[in-house]
Amino acid sequence: MTSVVTSHEDGHHGPAKGLMRWVLTTNHKDIGTMYLWFSFTMLLIGGAMALIIRAELFEPGMQLIEPEFFNQMTTMHGLIMVFGAIMPAFVGLANWLVPMMVGAPDMALPRMNNLSFWILPFAFGMLILTLFSEAGAPNFGWTFYAPLSTTYAPSSVTFFIFGVHLMGISSIMGAINIIATILNMRAPGMTLMKMPLFVWTWLITAYLLIAVMPVLAGVVTMMLMDIHFGTSFFNAAGGGDPVLFQHVFWFFGHPEVYIMILPAFGIVSQIIPTFARKPLFGYASMVYATASIAFLSFIVWAHHMFTVGLPLATELFFMYATMLIAIPTGVKVFNWVSTMFRGSMTFETPMLFALAFVVLFTIGGFSGLMLAIAPADFQYHDTYFVVAHFHYVLVPGALFAIIAGVYYWIPKWCGNYYNETLGKWHFWLSFIGVNITFFPMHFVGLAGMPRRIPDYALQFADFNAVASVGAFIFGFSQLLFLYIVITTIRGNNKASAEVWEGAEGLEWTLESPAPYHSFSEPPEVK
Amino acid sequence: MxxxxxxxxxxxxxxxxxxxxxxxxxxxxxxxxxxxxxxGLNGKVQQSVITTDMQVDRSRLVKVQLIAANNAEMPWRFTSLQDEVELHPGDWKQVGFWAANVTDNYMVSQSVPSITPARAAQYIEKRECFCFQQQPLEAGESKQMNLVFTISPDMPDDIHTVSMVYTLFDASAYSEANKLVARVD
Incomplete structure (x- = not known):
């Protein structure tokens, strides 16, 4: 064993054997794989919590769980899906793909890469274990507004704070690594404006992460100090202000929602040209649209706070600034549609998920525009309409893009094609399930059903029953995804190097599966 | 390299x-x-003593509603002695609030003002306010607490009514005395 590990001179060796391979690895492909499996595990855990929520909401009245536990479920579901499922999945994809796409042998800082992954299981272990504590898990919603999360919080809030600190450190290290890789390790000839869009969107996302994850760390630190050290950041009795919490939180929180969608834009911008067999309609406009969205994300945060009592001028500013985001987003949607126009399209599973992304994300974008209208938001605020909106942008938005990316690149990762028939089954079950789940939420929200409640008025019963049925269809069809991925890894349907007819990019010049060490010599980029 | x-x-x-x-x-x-x-957003008012006199604007009267509120965790009784007063901008007015510590413990309170409409906040001037300091009360004790204020004549004349809410908080944990003890420790 020792001799295998130490004889590195030629640089061409496979992975080490056994468990320690995964603990000690500095290989970007290994770490990417671990990130992806971690986020899939979190998706199943967070999804199980969502099913508990939907089971309780299947009919009015209290049937299955206590209201206190219901609150813990909504909180943990949100935290796990945002920080445990979506974000690590994107980091995993970046680990796998960014070095291969820019022609680098590995990430710029491989040891830090290992550390930033291995922090995550501890962060989420700490968070999830609070469920088994006497105080119960955090129950104040994923937005953890003070004073709910300070004065009235369960004692487990301290574990939550340290958990958030850890995942923040992990994200910041991941972002530093990705930027350092993209800026310094590109193959000769790979200028910035030749980079694949997935790399571009991740570069911008990584800057967003570095700008706002420290602010999140700051806000939970203030909570920690209010709870344990007698400060009054958010306590009016001591001269603080609970509304300040919302400002600081959403200064992080709004760029955060773009952190969860920009890499998805990148993935879809890789997939659609491949299956339309046409280059992307407007590459440069995509890059500038992404950068504009990132910039605007910093000046719109108070649209989450229209009802806290903002003065009119502030409401108007944040309303117009928010609506401005529709312009670069529209540029993107038209770009994808124009790319497909008169293309020779085929509809393999990655393309199906990417198409569903374009359609359903746009629905989520439109409901976002409705919410951006300050006077109308007074009706929509804290109703299921908001729940419908952000689930449309995060589930058939971010999550579908991740799934599309997995189907698209998995032949490159493990050298086998997935089963196309099962992939299509997975797509249609997910597509139908997601819409049955979240579309009715628009209606109950507009009719006034508040979010984060375990019981509701009778008139909302039918739509809630429908949504719950859809949730179970969607949830269990993800087990099919697990089955497809495992059979692909173990499968024998060998993939070619190019994998997809019409796929462009350096990663497709490598054999399938991609060798453990790739691009030790920088490739030629024309 | x-x-x-x-x-x-x-x-x-x-x-x-x-x-x-x-x-x-x-x-x-x-x-x-x-x-x-x-x-002047968020109803924040200047927490300092104003002594300069200003021109009194006799041409209009502004109605000021006084509201006393308790923070959810504050057990004291707390009310305003006048529900509503009228004054000419620039005229100084004294109003009273009454607080009673109905608990069995010595407690320290801090009241926090909030002004509606928020854009009126910057025109409220105070000469004396119980909100400038923490107010301690022994168990069972009660007292009147005073506020001497005026409204600047610069306030836009489309504002006819101003509401001043004082919310009383339990500040025992943040009291000056406690801080001294903490420092000695």
């Missing part, structure tokens, strides 16, 4: 950016207060 040193350079720069943004999170606390005080 060229590439390695540029990797180190970008990593250090990005780490510095992350540290600065952590600091920026905390800098938002004073920035937020300064912003609210300058603009």
């Amino acid at each position: 060229q590439a390695q040193s540029s990797v180190v350079k970008s990593s250090l720069r990005l780490t510095l950016a992350a540290v600065l943004m952590f600091g920026f999170g905390f800098a938002m606390v004073p920035l937020y207060d300064i912003f609210c005080e300058i603009t």
Whole structure:
């Protein structure tokens, strides 16, 4: 064993054997794989919590769980899906793909890469274990507004704070690594404006992460100090202000929602040209649209706070600034549609998920525009309409893009094609399930059903029953995804190097599966 | 090696950016207060004594509603002695609030004002306010607490009614006496 590990001179060796391979690895492909499996595990855990929520909401009245536990479920579901499922999945994809796409042998800082992954299981272990504590898990919603999360919080809030600190450190290290890789390790000839869009969107996302994850760390630190050290950041009795919490939180929180969608834009911008067999309609406009969205994300945060009592001028500013985001987003949607126009399209599973992304994300974008209208938001605020909106942008938005990316690149990762028939089954079950789940939420929200409640008025019963049925269809069809991925890894349907007819990019010049060490010599980029 | 040193350079720069943004999170606390005080947003009023007299505007009367509220965790009884007063802008007015500590313990209170409409906040001037200091009461004790204020004649004349809410908080944990004890410890 020792001799295998130490004889590195030629640089061409496979992975080490056994468990320690995964603990000690500095290989970007290994770490990417671990990130992806971690986020899939979190998706199943967070999804199980969502099913508990939907089971309780299947009919009015209290049937299955206590209201206190219901609150813990909504909180943990949100935290796990945002920080445990979506974000690590994107980091995993970046680990796998960014070095291969820019022609680098590995990430710029491989040891830090290992550390930033291995922090995550501890962060989420700490968070999830609070469920088994006497105080119960955090129950104040994923937005953890003070004073709910300070004065009235369960004692487990301290574990939550340290958990958030850890995942923040992990994200910041991941972002530093990705930027350092993209800026310094590109193959000769790979200028910035030749980079694949997935790399571009991740570069911008990584800057967003570095700008706002420290602010999140700051806000939970203030909570920690209010709870344990007698400060009054958010306590009016001591001269603080609970509304300040919302400002600081959403200064992080709004760029955060773009952190969860920009890499998805990148993935879809890789997939659609491949299956339309046409280059992307407007590459440069995509890059500038992404950068504009990132910039605007910093000046719109108070649209989450229209009802806290903002003065009119502030409401108007944040309303117009928010609506401005529709312009670069529209540029993107038209770009994808124009790319497909008169293309020779085929509809393999990655393309199906990417198409569903374009359609359903746009629905989520439109409901976002409705919410951006300050006077109308007074009706929509804290109703299921908001729940419908952000689930449309995060589930058939971010999550579908991740799934599309997995189907698209998995032949490159493990050298086998997935089963196309099962992939299509997975797509249609997910597509139908997601819409049955979240579309009715628009209606109950507009009719006034508040979010984060375990019981509701009778008139909302039918739509809630429908949504719950859809949730179970969607949830269990993800087990099919697990089955497809495992059979692909173990499968024998060998993939070619190019994998997809019409796929462009350096990663497709490598054999399938991609060798453990790739691009030790920088490739030629024309 | 060229590439390695540029990797180190970008990593250090990005780490510095992350540290600065952590600091920026905390800098938002004073920035937020300064912003609210300058603009009068959030009903923030100047918490300082004003002594200069100003021209009294006899041409109009402004109605001021006085509301006393308890924070959810504050067991004292707290009411305003006048529900509503009228004054000419520039005229000084004294009003009273009454607080009773109905618990069995010595407690310290802090009241926090809030003005509606928020854009009136910057025109409220106070000569004396029980909200300037923490107010202690022994168990069972009660007292009248005074507020001497006026409204600046500069206030836009489309504002006819101003509501002043004082919310009473339990500040025993933050009292000056407690801080002294803590410092001695």
